[in-house]
Amino acid sequence: MGAVTYPDERVAKFLSLNFVPVQLQSSHTAMMQKFAVSWTPTLIVLDADGREHYRAVGFFTPEDMIATFMAAKGRWALDTDQLAEARALFEEVISCYPDKDAAAEALFFLGVAKYKLSHDPKPLRETYDQLKARFPQSMWTKQADHYRLIDK
Amino acid sequence: MTIEICWLDDLAKAQETARKVNKPILLDFYNPQ
Numbered sequence: 001m002g003a004v005t006y007p008d009e010r011v012a013k014f015l016s017l018n019f020v021p022v023q024l025q026s027s028h029t030a031m032m033q034k035f036a037v038s039w040t041p042t043l044i045v046l047d048a049d050g051r052e053h054y055r056a057v058g059f060f061t062p063e064d065m066i067a068t069f070m071a072a073k074g075r076w077a078l079d080t081d082q083l084a085e086a087r088a089l090f091e092e093v094i095s096c097y098p099d100k101d102a103a104a105e106a107l108f109f110l111g112v113a114k115y116k117l118s119h120d121p122k123p124l125r126e127t128y129d130q131l132k133a134r135f136p137q138s139m140w141t142k143q144a145d146h147y148r149l150i151d152k
Numbered sequence: 153m154t155i156e157i158c159w160l161d162d163l164a165k166a167q168e169t170a171r172k173v174n175k176p177i178l179l180d181f182y183n184p185q
Contacts, residue, residue: 012155019178020170023159026183040183048171076176
């Protein structure tokens with residue numbers, strides 16, 4: 001990550017604009033234990049109160065890093081009830097990174113954000129239909145399966 | 153001009169900043185070797 005992904009200008013700009021970045025070495029055993037981290041790299045998205053909203057283990061290419069953590073920021077926004085921002089972030093992932101794994105996750109949570117904004121269940125059914133058409137093998141499609149019971 | 157990520161190494165300070173700017177924290181545990 002330090003050799004390829006973080007020096008990438010697109011990644012540096014994205015992370016600097018969208019996150020407060022913190023790096024801790026694996027030798028920091030107290031913090032490793034506090035966050036139950038057993039392998040590196042482990043990347044965790046936290047809010048200002050230290051609550052965890054997203055976690056990933058392993059390496060990311062620059063494009064995957066941006067797509068994955070744009071969706072992760074959307075999860076943070078969704079969890080902290082910033083629904084319009086969450087929707088915008090998920091839409092941006094789907095639009096800018098349509099072939100990345102993160103697009104399926106963004107599609108799933110876009111349906112959730114739309115439902116929470118409108119209290120109309122139809123976006124959840126649309127989520128299932130779009131996931132099934134575009135990402136038939138994704139775990140997010142399986143996890144949206146019960147939305148097929150909602151009327152169109 | 154090259155943009156570099158300005159990493160903090162103090163989580164408490166990062167939480168204070170995150171509250172002020174309404175942004176999430178990206179906490180990266182890494183092995184420097």
